Amino acid sequence: MAAVPNAGETLDSALKNAIIPDQEFLLQGSVLDSSLNVVLDRLRGLCDNADVPPETFRDHEAVYVLKDFSATPSPGPASQGVMLRVRRATDHPDLPFQLRYVGYPELGNYPAVLRNCLDVPVSNNVCEFLQELGAKPDHEFIAKGYILKKGRIKVTVFKMYKIAASGMSNMSKDSLEPISMSHMVELSVLTTKTDLSVADDLRNLADQLKPLVQLERVDYRRL
Numbered sequence: 001m002a003a004v005p006n007a008g009e010t011l012d013s014a015l016k017n018a019i020i021p022d023q024e025f026l027l028q029g030s031v032l033d034s035s036l037n038v039v040l041d042r043l044r045g046l047c048d049n050a051d052v053p054p055e056t057f058r059d060h061e062a063v064y065v066l067k068d069f070s071a072t073p074s075p076g077p078a079s080q081g082v083m084l085r086v087r088r089a090t091d092h093p094d095l096p097f098q099l100r101y102v103g104y105p106e107l108g109n110y111p112a113v114l115r116n117c118l119d120v121p122v123s124n125n126v127c128e129f130l131q132e133l134g135a136k137p138d139h140e141f142i143a144k145g146y147i148l149k150k151g152r153i154k155v156t157v158f159k160m161y162k163i164a165a166s167g168m169s170n171m172s173k174d175s176l177e178p179i180s181m182s183h184m185v186e187l188s189v190l191t192t193k194t195d196l197s198v199a200d201d202l203r204n205l206a207d208q209l210k211p212l213v214q215l216e217r218v219d220y221r222r223l
Helices: 007-016 033-046 126-132 197-208
Strands: 023-032 055-066 082-089 097-102 113-122 136-150 153-163 176-178 182-191
Touching: 023 033, 023 197, 033 136, 033 153, 033 182, 033 197, 055 126, 082 126, 153 197, 182 197
Parallel strands: none
Antiparallel strands: 023 113, 023 182, 055 082, 055 136, 082 097, 097 113, 136 153, 153 176, 153 182
């Protein structure tokens, strides 16, 4: 899937190095649509394969929340349930759906957000399976944009759209509404807790994008 890391490539690399990449470092920011081309030009100069146009993607993501209603309610993020994300590449219908679990940011003085992250390729009936388990649909959106790579770091620049008609099959251009007049910019890398040096590489790349984009470590607990 275009906007999701290649699962086979990641697993092969992990097995060769005797690690399982179940952590993700992440920095996020945004840029106005009017400045998009300037940011893409800067990124092409900083990332690998500068002579090749960035890869494009158009993904549909549906988010489900799975709660344990039998458990005793307690304060904190755990009471909100587990959030599961189903993503598919609408421009590559032959690729499998991706089921993603993203944990809450870990405490600590890291250069970027550190959180648990697992991606699994699944069959196209995964949404029905999740609802059979008791998961409830929370929201969905379309993400359209570009992907670039700098070593292990993945850079995505994308715009998010609301879907007027809910459902995996209602993806016509007329049913899409831009959420904002800006594009999201994300730097991310899969790693482990024992491999923290890559977070500094992430921060260095983010610093080279200033002042065009301010990529920050977002504290979700304050939102």
